[in-house]
Amino acid sequence: MPDTSVMIRDTAKKLLVEKRVDLIIGFERGTLPLRSTPCFVRRSVEAEKLIWNASCENNLARYLRKRKEKVGIVAKGCDTRSIISLIKEKQVAREQVFIIGVPCHGMIDRRKIEAKLDGREILEADEVSEKVILKGHDFTEIVAKEEFLHNSCNTCNYRNPVIYDVLIGDKVEENRGIDEYGEVKEFEAQSADRRWQSFTNEVSKCIRCYACRNACPLCYCQECFVDSSQPRWIGKTTNLSDTSIFHIVRAFHTAGRCVDCGACDRACPMGIDIRKLTKKIEKDVKELFHYQAGVNLEDVPPLATFNLGDPQEFIK
């Protein structure tokens, strides 16, 4: 089977040459080991830059809004789900995007590898099938990729693109026998005090850089509520209460929209476990309203509708 990167390049070239798209959004090699970076290709010769590997972790759907040109986008399963959400929210027209779907085996969480290396710096990393060879100043280590995937990849049920115009390579087997909400359930099982403790511990790391928000394909408000001055919803300092509300409300705003791509988590420089919130909401939306975001273009978003028989045990 030809290499995925090569197939992506060929597809991109063809699309550009045939003028079926004006722009391809994909990945190119990054400047650090285990790091790819988004790239924007407008000329077919540049398509050579495009690559595919287990560090193509960014959700490129983030770059789709407000474009006038026709766009080809390299998209993993989660990215296509984000695209569906964007289409449903009228932010992107289906006919405006050409989705180059790429089945995904999961993306590597380099922070996990770094943690394992305990301060030893990776200078070089090579992916060889299921393994990654890591080289540093005075060490070489080989690790199994699947042990160092992002949490969102571990619980992913949509490794294959949900919608696409072309699929690169063969579909991959979906995760099996995973408890998608294991982390959430574990958290739920703790005492209320412990939960509040861990939540505040997480948000107290926040430096209000808004990388989580800005990396999220669905956080596209012109003016985020934290920036609003009329009214001034919350304070702008790193006050714990304000930061907590920022994270709670941001998570709430993703209710019925979040596809758990993990972009927020990955973008956070402080390693805040943002998915603890979003995943919980995703779980509740599924359990309470039988809705999953980004799995089809038809279902009405759960907070834009209701059922007469919706749960209300919590209401007195």
Next chain:
Amino acid sequence: MGINKMQQPGQKVDGWKPRIIAFLCNWCSYAGADLAGVSRLQYPPNTRIIRVPCSSRISPLLILKSLQHGVDGVLVSGCRPGDCHYISGNYVARRKFAILNNLLEYLGIEKGRVHFAWVSAAEGKRFAELIKEITEEVRALGPAKELVKKQD
């Protein structure tokens, strides 16, 4: 509720009285509260009622803001299912509140701080009972801790 403003959150204080905000929809719950008045049904004076057109007007952010402001309890009450003056406002609200309610509990915010209820325009007695019940529940929890904004 300015009297208690200076008190440190999370601390039991002698003579402490819970502070509760109740968002009531104009057509049913606020009318129910009025009926409690007309019927002279007595309930504790700790609750401050904020009238809104419909329970669907209340966003989670307003509830969170109340908690941040330092109230010890929040009640959001709307028309019973089917009674909504705006046909489906309470159903729309119900979904949001379900998510928020679960989320707050999940984060470890004590159960009993935030309450949701349906109170119809005819339920004066129920309204009074509800306020009594919530006041007691909040009193038992003590002053609000989580999310209360302390100035650094």
Next chain:
Amino acid sequence: MKEMKIAKNELVSFLDSLISEYKVFAPVKRDGFVVFQEIYSGSEALLVYANSKKPPKEILFPQSEVLFTYRLGGEGLGIEEPTFKDKQMVIFGIRPCDAKSLVILDDIFNSQVYKDVYYIAKREKTLVIAIGCNRPSSTCFCTSLGGGPFSPDGSDLLLVDIDHEYVVQAVTEKGKQFLKKHSEFKKVEEHSLSLMRSVIETAGVLIKSKVETGEIKKKLDVMFDDPFWDWLHEKCLDCAVCTYLCPTCHCFDITDEALDQRGERVRIWDSCAFPMFTLEASGVNPRPTSKERTRQRIMHKFKYFVDNHDMAACVGCGRCIKECPVNLDIRTVLNSILNR
């Protein structure tokens, strides 16, 4: 420059003794990463680490800082200002790049044209003890910006790790006085000094990242309208990771944290990456898109700042490279500029 030494095994007790006298900030590990925090025991300090996640600038220029508090009452407006009665401070274990950033911050907050009382009050009470970098990271490019793994700029004292002990260089007069005052610092042998020299040399070689920054400013002088900016920002998320984690970025906003009838006027970090940064009350935004904002960041660091302060507002610490969520690497940007 006068050198002394301190044995590694004495360092903890030395820090303990400092704590009684000073407010001591040192690198500590928290939630899996390193930050500078006040320590209450010498053993909390982390001695082996690459660099802190957040730069130590927040000790002198906190992310939020109350300028004064006010109260509206029956008697009108009452204002309460800070008293600046803090203890003397020691920043221990800072990296030379970050120490150098203090020089830059000093030029902002304590210049001929502007004296920031809040910054100065802390800065004047602060003694900076840096530890040089025996093994710089692949993202370090301090040498391209006039620094180096053992550059003394901004430090009062610089420690060089020669395995069993640190050689301590007194960089400033303040540092010299400090060395004199503390008996833990011992006379250093020549053997240690030669070890020190070799450590310094090795480290210098280890820095592979190089950018010819000398040429950058000249290029930027004529690049404001260059089409380069049209595509540079394309992948940028407009977040503040690079600016907030930058030891030299110093932009701030002033906001009121009001609560009922009282409030605080607070200075908070702001970032040129945010659209709100330049949004005017009229609704006009002179830097409306990511393009203008990305350009601003580069231009400010490597042109405007050089124009005004005769140095770049970058110390090559590499934090923005490591933490950028989309790997928008400033070295690549600078090299592209050089290639224009």
Next chain:
Amino acid sequence: MDKASLSDKTGAVLVIGGGIGGIQAALDLAESGYYVYLIEKSPAIGGMMAQLDKTFPTNDCSMCILSPKLVACGRHLNISIITNAEVRYIKGEAGNFQVTLVKKARYIDIDECTGCGECAKHCPVRAANSFDEGLSNRAAIYVKYPQAVPRAYAIDRDKCIGCGLCEKVCLAKAVVYSDREELQSINVGAIILSPGYGLPDAGLMYNYGYGKYPNVITSIEFERILSASGPYQGELSRPSNRDIPEKIAFIQCVGSRDSMHGKTYCSSVCCIYAIKEATVAKEHSPIPLDIAIFFMDMRTFGKGFEAYYDRAMNEYGVRFIRCRPSMIEEVPETKNLRIKYETEDGKLIKEEFDLVVLSIGLEPPKEAEELANRLGIELDKYGFCQTGNLLPVESSKPGIFVCGAFQGPKDIPETVMQASAAAASASASLSPVRNSLVKRKEYPPERDIRGEPPRIGVFVCHCGINISGVVNVPEVREYAVTLPNVAYAEDNLYACSQDTQERIKETIREHNLNRVVVVSCTPRTHEPLFQETIREAGLNRYLLEMANIRDQCSWVHKEYPEEATEKAKELVKMAVAKAKLIQPVAQTSLEVIHSGLVIGGGIAGMVAALNLAQQGFEVYLTEKREQLGGIARRIRHTLEGDDIQAYLQNLITRVSENPLIQVYTNADIIEASGYVGNFTTRIEAGANRDTHELKHGVVIIATGGEEYKPSEYLYGKDPRVLTLLELEDEVAKGNGRIADCDNVVIIQCVGSRESNRPYCSRVCCSESIKCALKLKEANAEMNIYVLYRDIRTYGFKEDYYQEARERGVLFVRYEADDKPRVETITEDNQNLLRVTVKDPILGEDLVIDTDILALGVATIPAADNKKLSQLFKVPLNEDGFLLEAHMKLRPVEFATEGVFMCGLAHNPKFIEETIAQAKAAASRACTILSKDVIEAGGLVSLVDENKCNGCGVCTLICPFQAIDIDTEKKVAMVNEVLCKGCGACVSSCICGAMNMKGFSNAQILAIINAS
């Protein structure tokens, strides 16, 4: 008066009876340009509906839905409510009646009484509270019920001992012992009768133990017991000892279908209300509750009723026992009731219950006869108002119309429809003098307060001693002065009194106030009054804020005066914080296109179109088929004997000849856009499919229904199997084959009350009886078998059921799970059509070889409904019929304003019901068409286009279809005409682009922060 002088008609209408029917008629007429006198014999309007706890089939709270209508009526500039009043006599004729009213003494000056209730607190008398059916007590000075309109007290002189205490404590000086009966003469052009209904005498119920045993109660008493505001505050308990009952029996048809007492008609509503009370009781009860309903036929024929019945049976586990108990006796020790009854299969059972509820029927109102005499109208044999079957709201006297249960037993939506229909008929007869007597108010120009810093005036009310008895009012006033932006504060004995209104106006001018905070009672009743006051002082009416320190403070914290005072201060602080941010709200006017589009040319559409035209409006009437007439073309006569074809021809002629009606046949609706007052609809019509673009202010959807074509019972396979309509046609054609038949079988509920089509088609029982009677007329010897599940001949149609029985029509019941079997078999060279059904009484199969098998098939919605529902953004119910805005009180309209419906498109119904509904739709439509402009604006949503991303969540959330996405700008747009200001879009908008006037995010936040 110029206009009026052109005609000798009077542009005012008298509505007699202030129940929901009278209220609806009054509102329709007042909104259509007539002055209305609404007279009510009791001290307050509201009628029976005010006494109900919940309403079927949605279990809505009755008071919640009624109360806004009461307030609307009470506030309407063109409705004069006259309470404690009756008609003494009338003179004149249609178009110009002179009516003399007698106003009984109330002993309270309504204008002065503030409804504070201090008097009742001091009254030493305890009298049975008739509003609670005597289950609770009230004082001799009383308000009928807490939400009463007018909210003024009255003295029950029969009970009053004249001690004078009330007069002493009334600070408003509203008690007038010297009050006397007065006569008042009014001129009106038409009269609408809505006196409601009466309840059976206790004597009639004595046999059931009522009056003998305390735990035998009427359904109305039970309703009060269930009510949260009733005698037991909604705690389910029985009268004898206030124990919670564990077993309750309902006995149906008490005073209905009862030949012994001459009440042979069916009261239509008791089955469904019993189900409601049973399910509500089950919900209320803290313990598992066993409920049995003893009934004869379960008559759940209304929209959504069958599903309600199903739920009661299957989800709530209510037992339905088909029998009339033979005996009820009390167990003296426990006061329980022992009921003896016989099951269908003949078993005799004795069962004990804790409580027995008699589902009492509806009777003509007690005063019916006297009223009829005074007005000169005829009553029917039962004492209900006589109307023509196809003239359902017209009394025997021209110019006098009738609606509601006085015309015959009916439920609330039927009453509301008839009320609107009566209004439509009255309005049609008076349209030349429309707008001749209505009042309009003139206001001074509004002061422009832009740029002014807020200057808030605070008025703190003592409410006599209602507030100041608990709250320290001067302290509150002093506190108010210290608040930011408060320029002035004072306290008043009664903020709502006439002199205070004047004072407020002066103060606004004197202190140059630009916002007013009234600290008194509830804005729900008093906001309009103070809004009016500040508007009269030249301020925009939305520059008012209220703090409710009476109903929600002094009244409920009597024991804590200090804390109540603290709370009052904070409520003031919160109100002031909001007041600071309130802004004038502009109302815009949008012109109304004075024409209507009626879709569907059946009876419903034609009646609606004709009424609109009679009211003076242009109408476009579209019919899908080539000819007008709809399904009625296939109906020969009604059960009551009206000739439908003659009626239809006459109707078609009147429609076709009316110059204001433009008929389009072969017409399809292609596209629709716009909103209330201003729709544009593109149609293709005529043989050439010409396109027409119609501009109209309202739409009435009357697309009718269709006959279900069954696949059951060999229909379509054996020519002897017909639908009822086909049989009717054959009978009418005088087909000898039919008249010569020996046996005819009619099977009911074919395609109705099935899992895939769960609703009851309502008309088929009566249609079967109609056919059976026709067949008997043709051949008295014929054996006619009606195989049924329940016979649902409600109302006066019950008489025909009895007649059919008397004439030998055999009625055999079958169970839903054991349906009749139909087969063709060959015996003795004869091809027989054999029907076998299990007779539940005999428990044996009954085998009939029939000559004709007729099927009572379902009425199904028109196929077009779906398309139209999408085009006009109106919903369908699960069965495919159009779904009204509210089952009870808005039966012909939708949440989408300006769109109405009538006829079979809504639900299966009889022709007379269709006619009433069609007129109702026209009446509601005329409340729009009769206006030159629609006021838009008020407290509506608004979009910040800079923040909106056009995601469209708000468009999905809005129950009123008031938001659209601008395709150009890709942002949401609020149609202020349609927005009702619920704020659901605001809280649903993630991007913070939505906000609303009067309840903006900043305002609510300011209140929170001030709390």
